[in-house]
Amino acid sequence: MLDIEKIRRDFPILERTVYGYPLVYLDNAATTQKPEQVLKAMDDYYHTINSNVHRGVHYLSQQATEAYEAARHTVADFINAAHTHEIIFTRGTSEAINLVAACFGKTELRPGDSILVSAVEHHSNIVPWQLIGEEKGATLKVIPVDENGDLIIDELDHLLKGVKIVAVNYVSNSLGGINPIREIIAAAHRHGIPVLVDAAQAVQHLTVDVQELDADFLAFSSHKIYGPTGFGILYGKESWLNKLPPYQGGGEMIKTVTFEKTTYNDLPYKFEAGTPDMAGAIGLAAAIGYVQELGISNIQQAEHSLMTYALDAMREIPNLRFVGAADATHRAGVISFLVGDIHPFDMGEILDKQGIAVRTGHHCAQPVMDRYCIPGTVRASLAIYNNRTDIDRLTAGIRKAVKLLA
Numbered sequence: 033m034l035d036i037e038k039i040r041r042d043f044p045i046l047e048r049t050v051y052g053y054p055l056v057y058l059d060n061a062a063t064t065q066k067p068e069q070v071l072k073a074m075d076d077y078y079h080t081i082n083s084n085v086h087r088g089v090h091y092l093s094q095q096a097t098e099a100y101e102a103a104r105h106t107v108a109d110f111i112n113a114a115h116t117h118e119i120i121f122t123r124g125t126s127e128a129i130n131l132v133a134a135c136f137g138k139t140e141l142r143p144g145d146s147i148l149v150s151a152v153e154h155h156s157n158i159v160p161w162q163l164i165g166e167e168k169g170a171t172l173k174v175i176p177v178d179e180n181g182d183l184i185i186d187e188l189d190h191l192l193k194g195v196k197i198v199a200v201n202y203v204s205n206s207l208g209g210i211n212p213i214r215e216i217i218a219a220a221h222r223h224g225i226p227v228l229v230d231a232a233q234a235v236q237h238l239t240v241d242v243q244e245l246d247a248d249f250l251a252f253s254s255h256k257i258y259g260p261t262g263f264g265i266l267y268g269k270e271s272w273l274n275k276l277p278p279y280q281g282g283g284e285m286i287k288t289v290t291f292e293k294t295t296y297n298d299l300p301y302k303f304e305a306g307t308p309d310m311a312g313a314i315g316l317a318a319a320i321g322y323v324q325e326l327g328i329s330n331i332q333q334a335e336h337s338l339m340t341y342a343l344d345a346m347r348e349i350p351n352l353r354f355v356g357a358a359d360a361t362h363r364a365g366v367i368s369f370l371v372g373d374i375h376p377f378d379m380g381e382i383l384d385k386q387g388i389a390v391r392t393g394h395h396c397a398q399p400v401m402d403r404y405c406i407p408g409t410v411r412a413s414l415a416i417y418n419n420r421t422d423i424d425r426l427t428a429g430i431r432k433a434v435k436l437l438a
């Protein structure tokens with residue numbers, strides 16, 4: 033069993049107070065806090081080996097390159113990629129999806145084609161497809177969601193007609209539901225259609241094995257898994273990455289350049305134009321190391337237990353209703369809720385004044401809110417350092433808000 037109190041001591045920000053209260057940080061689906069191990073790895077990088085990678089013959093550049101490429105190895109191992117060169121460094125999930133939409137769209141999409149997404153996608157997995165769709169004359173189709181937040185996949189074979197690529201999240205950031213990603217991938221593959229998995233809310237909560245999933249592409253963000261902001265991963269099967277044209281042009285992604293013709297670099301560099309975020313890669317590798325040391329199945333167990341505790345406690349609050357799955361088994365990390373007709377923003381403000389950080393609004397998933405005819409939700413999202421005291425403070429805070437607003 034994990035020692036949560038020991039884990040908490042790794043995260044210095046948890047010691048601070050907000051409006052005189054000890055901080056309760058329950059906005060982890062927006063971004064997670066960073067442990068000392070990550071902060072130190074990035075600090076060490078800038079203090080001791082900062083230099084540009086892949087370019088210099090000098091000692092520091094070689095050390096920076098080694099650390100940077102070791103990070104790629106760590107990521108490949110973490111998601112069980114078959115090859116290290118299937119790991120592309122990006123600025124985050126959004127950039128990873130934009131990359132696939134732009135490059136795949138350029139060569140594979142034709143007028144009249146469709147892209148299949150789900151009803152619970154983050155805007156990052158909707159808008160890039162609309163942008164390329166407008167250019168290519170392709171449109172979105174949507175896997176519907178039921179009242180409980182479960183995707184309805186009975187009609188999948190029918191929905192897949194005319195689809196060129198499927199793009200779905202593993203875990204919804206707005207409702208927290210774990211989606212039937214294996215079934216979706218299997219169905220798409222029966223029709224020879226590739227699948228991109230948005231794993232931004234999955235990698236920090238569940239085991240993600242790209243080979244076992246047989247995902248064609250998979251994206252996640254460093255900052256959601258205790259690593260630095262502005263850094264992320266695109267995994268792509270070698271065959272797909274070789275087939276796609278480059279994304280951005282610049283240094284690093286080329287082999288030879290003349291004014292007449294340029295030839296492109298091998299994987300993964302073909303997709304990594306310009307000086308990369310070395311400290312970001314090293315920070316993410318430290319974060320993954322941290323998670324691996326705790327053990328993702330231990331993390332899953334601890335979070336499941338806290339989720340059960342939280343759902344049970346919140347069920348006792350009159351007029352509180354969950355949006356999405358109401359049991360811990362089908363959820364990872366996120367509790368989206370409303371109380372009576374209290375506006376989520378008002379609830380969020382009163383919680384904030386008690387030192388409790390939650391998110392309110394549509395959580396970058398407006399179509400989900402439209403589906404349930406609500407303006408938004410209050411979202412409390414868990415990470416490995418949250419404990420029962422955090423949940424007790426949350427439920428007491430909600431009760432206080434109800435008293436003030438009723």
Ligand code: PMP
Pocket residue numbers: 061062123124125126127154156157201203204205230231232233253396
């Ligand atoms: N998809 C999901 C499911 C997310 O939760 C997020 C972040 N909220 C994103 C995509 C976008 O990630 P980023 O802003 O780090 O690019």
